[in-house]
Amino acid sequence: xxxxxxxxxxxxxxxxxxxxxxxxxxxxxxxxxxxxxxxxxxxxxxxxxxxxxxxxxxxxxxxxxxxxxxxxxxxxxxxxxxxxxxxxxxxxxxxxxxxxxxxxxxxxxxxxxxxxxxxxxxxxxxxxxxxxxxxxxxxxxxxxxxxxxxxxxxxxxxxxxxxxxxxxxxxxxxxxxxxxxxxxxxxxxxxxxxxxxxxxxxxxxxxxxxxxxxxxxxxxxxxxxxxxxxxxxxxxxxxxxxxxxxxxxxxxxxxxxxxxxxxxxxxxxxxxx
Numbered sequence: 001x002x003x004x005x006x007x008x009x010x011x012x013x014x015x016x017x018x019x020x021x022x023x024x025x026x027x028x029x030x031x032x033x034x035x036x037x038x039x040x041x042x043x044x045x046x047x048x049x050x051x052x053x054x055x056x057x058x059x060x061x062x063x064x065x066x067x068x069x070x071x072x073x074x075x076x077x078x079x080x081x082x083x084x085x086x087x088x089x090x091x092x093x094x095x096x097x098x099x100x101x102x103x104x105x106x107x108x109x110x111x112x113x114x115x116x117x118x119x120x121x122x123x124x125x126x127x128x129x130x131x132x133x134x135x136x137x138x139x140x141x142x143x144x145x146x147x148x149x150x151x152x153x154x155x156x157x158x159x160x161x162x163x164x165x166x167x168x169x170x171x172x173x174x175x176x177x178x179x180x181x182x183x184x185x186x187x188x189x190x191x192x193x194x195x196x197x198x199x200x201x202x203x204x205x206x207x208x209x210x211x212x213x214x215x216x217x218x219x220x221x222x223x224x225x226x227x228x229x230x231x232x233x234x235x236x237x238x239x240x241x242x243x244x245x246x247x248x249x250x251x252x253x254x255x256x257x258x259x260x261x262x263x264x265x266x267x268x269x270x271x272x273x
Contacts, residue, residue: 016135017128023139024120027147032113041105042112043156051087051158052108058091059098059107069260082260085159089202090115112161119164120146126167130174162203166210169195180239189246197253204261 034040041048053071060066069079090111097107123145127138146164154160172192179185200207225232236243 013135020124020135020139024124024142027143028113028117028120031116031147031152035109035113039105041109043158047156048158050084051090052104054081054084054087055090055094055108055111056098056104057081058088059095059104061091062095079260082264085162085203085205086201086257086260087159087203089162089165089198090158112158115161115164116146119161119167122164122171123167126171126174130171159203160206162199162206165195165199165202166206169199169210190249193246193250193253196250200254200257204257 029036032042035042041052043049043051053073057066057071061068066072069081071080074080074083090108093111093114094107097110098104102110120142124138124142127133127141128135133141145167151160169192172188172195176185176188176192179188196207196210199210222229222232
């Protein structure tokens with residue numbers, strides 16, 4: 001019996017991988033079961049329609065039909081793109097489907113499901129290949145990330161789905177440090193920075209919490225590695241110019257966002273910083 005069990009399909013690494021992939025694909029179908037098999041859209045009648053219209057704005061902008069910040073919602077008010085999340089990441093994918101002749105409703109629905117799918121398989125790949133977790137444990141981690149009850153309950157806030165881009169950015173960060181002595185690190189750094197900016201211009205408060213938790217993680221890491229602080233400081237000094245250039249690139253790419261958002265925050269008694 002033990003010999004039969006040892007040769008079981010679940011003890012084959014490749015078989016476990018494909019079983020996990022099938023489970024994740026089934027989970028995606030189940031997660032969007034009310035959307036895939038009907039003409040329903042993702043989101044509530046308020047938020048869902050609004051986010052779809054903002055996403056459609058980017059297709060019109062790329063088509064040269066409207067200006068960058070003119071949504072036309074609150075005429076004659078101008079430059080209102082910053083009154084909410086900008087949904088640029090959604091808009092890029094949505095515009096591809098619209099250019100292929102797919103209608104606005106189906107394009108938006110496909111975009112959201114594709115973004116979620118990207119998040120699901122990127123976090124599975126991250127756990128499996130970066131953290132070297134077993135396929136089954138990677139499956140559990142992915143389910144907790146992509147199919148949690150909280151995620152499902154808050155799905156009508158479609159901007160929250162931007163969190164599915166975070167694993168892709170995290171992969172770039174880990175690959176950057178793994179290739180710190182190779183020229184490949186430059187590509188990982190640039191792609192990681194652009195993914196962060198895409199998150200920022202899609203759902204700004206997802207980007208805010210990415211910054212917050214990254215800072216928290218860094219502080220905790222330094223505390224736990226206090227005995228190695230001299231080595232860490234030496235490492236930072238060696239790569240100071242390189243890290244400074246990456247930081248400068250991030251700031252430059254964030255300037256348009258700040259130009260749009262800060263005046264709006266100030267007009268609503270928000271904090272300038």
